[in-house]
Amino acid sequence: MDFQVVVLAGGFSKKLVPLVSKVVEGSDAAFRVGGWISAAYLDRLHVDVAPVPEDIGTAGALRAISHHLTARDILVVSGDLVSDVPPGAVAAAHRRHDAVVTATLCSNPVSGPADSGSSGAKDKTKKPGRNIIGLDPSRQFLLHIAAGAELEKDLRVQKSILRAVGE
Numbered sequence: 001m002d003f004q005v006v007v008l009a010g011g012f013s014k015k016l017v018p019l020v021s022k023v024v025e026g027s028d029a030a031f032r033v034g035g036w037i038s039a040a041y042l043d044r045l046h047v048d049v050a051p052v053p054e055d056i057g058t059a060g061a062l063r064a065i066s067h068h069l070t071a072r073d074i075l076v077v078s079g080d081l082v083s084d085v086p087p088g089a090v091a092a093a094h095r096r097h098d099a100v101v102t103a104t105l106c107s108n109p110v111s112g113p114a115d116s117g118s119s120g121a122k123d124k125t126k127k128p129g130r131n132i133i134g135l136d137p138s139r140q141f142l143l144h145i146a147a148g149a150e151l152e153k154d155l156r157v158q159k160s161i162l163r164a165v166g167e
Contacts, residue, residue: 002072003071003075003091004069004070004073005075005076005077006065006069006077007077007078007079008058008061008076008077009079010052027049027051030049030051034047034049048068050065050068052065058076073094083104090102103142105133131146133145144157
C-alpha cells in the first residue's frame with residue numbers, strides 16, 4: 001500500500017503529559033526523530049520533515065506542505081495520538097471501500113490532566129474540547145463534523161444532509 005503519512009506534530013502536546021515527563025519541541029527534535037526513523041527503517045521508509053512557520057491549524061499545515069504530497073492516498077495523524085487501532089487496518093478499509101476520506105473516531109477519548117483542569121479552578125469561558133460528529137444510521141458514513149469550541153448554542157445542519165440519509 002503506497003500511502004503517504006503526515007504526522008501533525010505542532011502545538012503544545014498537552015495530552016502527552018500523562019505518558020511522558022517532558023515533551024521535546026522544535027524542528028531540531030523533529031529532524032532527529034526523522035533521522036532515527038529513516039535509519040531504523042532503511043529502504044522501507046523515507047522521512048521528510050517539513051516545518052511550517054506557525055500554528056496554522058490542520059488545513060493550513062496541509063496546504064503549506066501540499067507540494068510534498070504526491071501519493072493518491074494520504075494518512076494524516078496527530079503526533080500525540082495513542083491508539084490500539086492498527087493504521088494498516090484503517091488503510092485497508094479505506095482502499096476496500098474506495099473512500100474519499102476515512103476517519104477513525106472514538107466515543108470516549110481518554111483525557112489527561114490538560115483536559116480535566118488540573119489547576120482545580122474551572123474556567124467558565126473555556127468551551128468543551130469535543131467535536132460534534134454526524135454519522136449515518138449504519139455508522140459507516142461521516143455526514144457532518146464540527147469543532148465543539150467553534151459552536152454556539154445551536155448546531156446548524158443542512159437539510160440536504162438529513163434528507164440524504166432519510167432522517
